Amino acid sequence: MAVSLDIHAEPGALVLDGAERADIERLVEHLSAVPPRLVDHPTWLAAARDRSCRLPARVLEELRRFRSDPGPNGCLRIAGLPVRPEGPTPAEAGSVERKATASATLLALCVMQLGEIVAFRQEKSGALLQNVVPVPGQEFEQSNAGSQPLQMHVENVHLDHRPDFVSLLCLRNDHDDRAGLRVASIRQALPLVGPEHRRVLAEPRFRSTPPPSFAAGRDPVHAVLSGAEEDPDVRVDFANTHPLDAGAATALAGLRRAVEAVQTDLVLGAGDLVVVDNRVTLHGRSAFVPRYDGRDRWLQRAFVHIDHRRTRGLRPGDGNVLS
Numbered sequence: 442m443a444v445s446l447d448i449h450a451e452p453g454a455l456v457l458d459g460a461e462r463a464d465i466e467r468l469v470e471h472l473s474a475v476p477p478r479l480v481d482h483p484t485w486l487a488a489a490r491d492r493s494c495r496l497p498a499r500v501l502e503e504l505r506r507f508r509s510d511p512g513p514n515g516c517l518r519i520a521g522l523p524v525r526p527e528g529p530t531p532a533e534a535g536s537v538e539r540k541a542t543a544s545a546t547l548l549a550l551c552v553m554q555l556g557e558i559v560a561f562r563q564e565k566s567g568a569l570l571q572n573v574v575p576v577p578g579q580e581f582e583q584s585n586a587g588s589q590p591l592q593m594h595v596e597n598v599h600l601d602h603r604p605d606f607v608s609l610l611c612l613r614n615d616h617d618d619r620a621g622l623r624v625a626s627i628r629q630a631l632p633l634v635g636p637e638h639r640r641v642l643a644e645p646r647f648r649s650t651p652p653p654s655f656a657a658g659r660d661p662v663h664a665v666l667s668g669a670e671e672d673p674d675v676r677v678d679f680a681n682t683h684p685l686d687a688g689a690a691t692a693l694a695g696l697r698r699a700v701e702a703v704q705t706d707l708v709l710g711a712g713d714l715v716v717v718d719n720r721v722t723l724h725g726r727s728a729f730v731p732r733y734d735g736r737d738r739w740l741q742r743a744f745v746h747i748d749h750r751r752t753r754g755l756r757p758g759d760g761n762v763l764s
């Protein structure tokens with residue numbers, strides 16, 4: 442069972458005050474008017490990068506600290522960001538936000554201090570900012586368009602160059618305030634995984650297939666745990682990672698139990714930003730009931746890489762989209 446937490450009451454969430462909100466609103470207003478007012482455009486992105494240096498000091502400190510060390514739960518929460526309704530929640534499949542709307546601008550501003558925003562040509566038409574919304578007919582899909590529980594995963598498990606950070610800004614929660622972004626870090630789960638299972642999880646005995654949001658992709662064989670034995674990175678998607686032998690299956694089941702024991706649901710409200718460190722923390726989502734009336738749950742999402750140079754060979758024209 443996941444524990445439900447009110448993000449505003451939770452220690453560790455940075456809750457902005459009125460003056461900080463007003464400062465951010467001014468930044469957003471200026472940046473969203475910068476031509477060509479398109480998030481995916483290099484000129485606009487360069488302006489966003491510059492302006493992001495002027496965020497309130499507490500926000501800059503929080504982002505910088507998180508980049509250095511994501512803490513025990515590998516998750517950063519900033520509450521009270523200035524978000525206003527921007528019309529009805531989209532309901533079409535593969536919905537993205539290319540216009541520099543206020544919320545898109547706000548998200549770009551915040552995450553630009555973590556690194557560079559990236560997207561993948563094979564996913565959501567390569568748009569840098571994506572809408573996370575329930576889509577009619579996709580209720581049972583293991584994707585962010587569904588509304589049944591979304592299994593715990595690292596983002597884009599099949600890719601070597603998966604995001605370092607996954608950022609999600611809430612514009613609107615579901616009608617019943619039930620949907621929770623579910624998070625669990627390997628830092629919290631590892632003590633519950635036995636030494637033999639840890640050893641197996643560190644071996645290349647698992648194969649991952651691309652999630653349904655990807656048009657195509659490889660099926661790499663890989664280890665689930667890598668790096669420091671006492672503080673490893675994790676690479677698993679419980680819907681798309683498959684054990685290659687019986688021992689690997691047992692170890693994966695052990696990890697799954699450990700993740701379930703520590704996972705937490707963050708019920709987000711408008712103006713809450715969560716950044717998940719995709720190297721140490723899994724995320725998923727609890728169930729909710731969409732109504733498709735234009736008032737459904739609506740998050741906007743952006744991926745970030747800390748080291749842009751590392752992927753230069755995969756980014757035509759030195760852009761932000763990996764091919």
Ligand SMILES: O=C(O)CCC(=O)C(=O)O
Pocket residue numbers: 573584585591596607621622623724725726740742
């Ligand atoms: O809907 C959510 O809270 C998370 C969905 C998700 O996994 C994603 O957008 O990457």
Ligand SMILES: [Fe+2]
Pocket residue numbers: 585594595596724
């Ligand atoms: Fe995800």
